[in-house]
Amino acid sequence: MTMPATNLDEPGFTHVSVLLEEVTQAFSETSGLVIDATAGGGGHSYALLKRYPNISLLAFDRDADAVHAASQRLAEFAPRARVEHVAFSGISARLDELGVGEISGLVADLGLSSHQLGAAERGMSFRAEGPLDMRMDPTRGETAAELIARLSQEDLADVIYDLGEERGSRRIARCIKQALARGELETTLDLRRAVVKALGPRRIGGVDPATRTFQALRMAVNEEIDELSALLDLARARCLPGGIAAFISFHSLEDRRVKREFMKRDFWQRITPKPLVASDAEQAENPRSRSAKLRVGCRQSQSLFELDSEEE
Ligand SMILES: C[S@@+](CC[C@H](N)C(=O)[O-])C[C@H]1O[C@@H](n2cnc3c(N)ncnc32)[C@H](O)[C@@H]1O
Known part of the structure; x- marks a missing residue:
């Protein structure tokens, strides 16, 4: 299924969903409440x-532009759908407030929307001049500029190495x-x-030398x-x-964590033993x-622990 890009009256909110048919198919047996943790467009x-008319959906995003765009996109499904401005770390508390206990499924399409990447003022991209910001939620937290100023050169190198897997991290830091000391670190292009x-x-392989450093700083800024x-x-x-839990990741640090989670065999049956790609x-x-x-x-219907106990 090819979906048109989201392009609502949020100026320039454009995003093409990836692996759309594959994700949709994963929920073919689902009814009840599904969480979309990354509403995006x-x-x-x-x-x-x-x-799936039997699905109702609570969508969240830490980016207010995305909440606005997704709310408009999903308006035709009200009251089956609702979109809120909440980060992953706040979703559990929000569900408690809403009186939601268990859920039938969760989808997360990690990383950035094309809107975030394309908006120069968000500072996510090395292709356009913008401030060194990089926050997905520009209303809170430390900017990339503040992070760079706060960290020692050594800690900065560690961030670039750990989150960007960048071997030149020491030289880069x-x-x-x-x-920064010369006053020449104001914008993304300066970085x-x-x-x-x-x-x-x-x-290297058509990849810009700044790719890994930008990824690392963005990941650190947004924790x-x-x-x-x-x-x-x-x-x-x-x-x-x-x-059902479906996670789309865009780099190995995320994918490794998702993979490790689904290896917990007493909780999860892996529907995709190998990840699906486009x-x-x-x-x-x-x-x-x-x-x-x-x-x-x-989610396993019966934990392996219970199965083991029954066998004894
Ligand atoms: C790739 S886009 C999602 C696109 C969406 N699935 C679609 O089809 O339109 C990722 C979205 O996840 C959001 N996001 C990333 N990390 C988040 C977090 N920790 N909490 C909440 N939202 C987050 C970003 O702000 C961005 O809007």
């Missing part, structure tokens, strides 16, 4: 609500701190220049690993037996889908 939520100074301009852990905990704690056609149509990996788990 509402693409996955829309497909689920449209195809030194060049970033030098640029890219500092990385190029450290690594040289060569593109993405801790956020993902909170969401995986929520899926385990809240999914009913038979409930078809050649989807990859040709939507380059963002090239690094997407979908893993789906089904």
